[in-house]
């Protein structure tokens with residue numbers, strides 16, 4: 001199918017940095033996005049492209065709307081959907097009081113499938129077209145999220161959690177079964193259409209050394225699968241890791257020792273690490289998921305984006321629901337701005353957009369197929385409506401540049417401002433259809 005989408009068009013070409021380099025993005029106030037069979041063929045000015053349009057190309061017009069690439073969530077837990085916004089604890093107590101009981105409910109196949117479908121619907125409602133997703137320890141939790149994503153043709157990476165110690169008995173696998181189940185899931189789902197598998201040890205605190213070694217062996221056997229885990233989120237957690245692994249230089253060094261730090265390794269949080277860790281992570285090709293709503297909500301700490309980027313580490317935004325408080329990457333970007341503001345750093349709107357799109361695609365090593373509108377990329381995109389609420393409509397009228405308009409939108413938007421979400425050129429969510 002040959003399509004053309006007319007609206008304002010905005011996408012990033014590279015990291016705009018703290019000074020928001022104008023050459024890092026392209027903006028077409030009256031733009032046209034040409035899509036052939038789900039693949040972008042061109043993004044440009046409508047005035048230049050419209051006269052050349054073939055009669056058989058289907059034209060969709062969105063006056064007053066802004067099209068940006070589909071948002072990419074670099075770290076989120078689908079089984080925690082129902083405990084989002086739970087009161088009062090920091091990480092380790094929060095896990096035991098809220099997350100583990102919620103995850104135990106997914107022992108039930110039907111419930112796991114229902115939560116997975118609801119989760120994917122929420123992603124699309126918020127303009128998210130790709131995510132790197134934690135399941136639970138149950139192998140069928142991975143089947144559930146992959147099936148839910150496949151039903152919408154989404155590019156999604158997920159995995160069954162590996163955890164065999166320091167957690168409730170009903171949520172434990174073991175080094176042998178975790179390896180076996182993960183391997184079977186890789187064979188079933190990795191590179192199955194747009195789906196990819198992530199070997200998913202929860203964190204070094206909940207895996208025995210035997211399990212970490214088995215995870216590393218699995219990673220070595222499958223160099224193109226992802227590794228997805230948590231790193232240095234909370235100071236109490238970091239102290240526990242130092243106590244459990246006294247011979248390792250740092251928390252990151254534990255993962256490196258077991259072969260879990262490499263390209264396509266994505267570490268959520270990365271709050272409490274030093275420059276040696278940053279250099280090592282960059283050199284090995286590991287990536288960081290910056291999860292500001294979670295880091296603030298659980299009182300974990302402040303992500304040092306400038307230090308991470310200066311070291312050359314790939315970074316994208318993650319919502320980390322249910323520790324995070326929203327599945328919206330626009331709300332997440334807004335909180336990221338505040339986290340950096342507290343550290344006397346800037347986060348211009350274009351850089352926030354980068355972290356939610358192309359930067360996230362780079363963190364996931366998926367920038368060859370998603371993240372912006374260069375020809376050949378998959379046509380995953382969001383139609384944003386700056387006038388979806390009376391307040392944002394007023395605010396939009398008072399802006400004089402795309403940078404200012406985008407900043408105000410990211411700061412104020414919620415899911416009402418996502419008019420439609422397209423996956424490979426097909427509308428998978430539309431407010432008009434609701």
Ligand SMILES: [Zn+2]
Pocket residue numbers: 075076077230268320323
């Ligand atoms: Zn997490």
